[in-house]
Amino acid sequence: MNNYAYMLDGKAYINLTNKCSNACTFCIRNTGGGVKDTVLWLDNEPADESAVLAAFDGLSYGCGEVVFCGYGEPTENMKVLVPVARELKRRGYTTRLNTNGLGSLVNGRNIAPELKDMDVVSVSLNNCTADKYLSVTRSSFGSNAFDGVLDFAKCCKSEGLDVIFTVVDVIGEKDIANCKKLCDNMGIPLRVRKYVADNYNGA
Ligand code: SF4
Incomplete structure (x- = not known):
């Protein structure tokens, strides 16, 4: 399963990688595979922005903030993060990186x-x-x-x-x-x- 984009509490999130160079004692990844009903471990990380933007378009998210967040650390996949952020900004969304x-x-x-x-x-x-x-x-x-x-x-x-x-x-x-x-x-x-x-x- 590859949930590159998902909704949580009325906000859209982007999920680009499983990788993280930390292994925090409190990390939610230690105890499960996602948030609420959304599986966030990726079978395959996105190779480019197209799959991520297609997943985002599937959310039908009208307007508001888009958060680049877990399950891994977003900056582990800069080659996809940068063009996705550029495109979402171009479309008028507010962008936030949790890193x-x-x-x-x-x-x-x-x-x-x-x-x-x-x-x-x-x-x-x-x-x-x-x-x-x-x-x-x-x-x-x-x-x-x-x-x-x-x-x-x-x-x-x-x-x-x-x-x-x-x-x-x-x-x-x-x-x-x-x-x-x-x-x-x-x-x-x-x-x-x-x-x-x-x-x-x-x-
Ligand atoms: S994803 Fe966040 S909380 Fe989890 S190990 Fe990495 S830095 Fe820590």
Whole structure:
């Protein structure tokens, strides 16, 4: 099954890959195959934008925001993400990328300039230090991952993109406060999300 596009709570989502360089302890992929009734593991990743746009057209989504989200990390499939975002922007949709912020490390280049068709880039900060980040994400980039996320967000900001950081509320008030300081120093807003324990992620 290849659900490249799906609806959740009245909003359209784009699903481009199974891959992710993190293995977060809280990831909904650890406990199931999708959200609500939609299977999100892909049998085949899209090779180009045509299959994704065909799936999106099948949703008959009138207007509003389109979110590039899981099940894997969208920036693992930049060659499809970029043209799909460009086309959806051309059609007048608002676009948002939900990302782990590791796309530049994954692709071996600064990908921020390629994200100009994203209205919002939402980056998972996870926590306030490299050690804490690594312990929860178990990133394949090891101790470089956290700085990679911060660098990516800085580059997005430099490109003039509307970038925000997110954390989930389970990290505790002290770490949330430290995340807030870090974000304030970078001039990037922080959004604290409610942790969702089952296979549902409308964020
Ligand atoms: S970055 Fe997202 S998709 Fe990847 S393991 Fe963590 S929660 Fe799951």
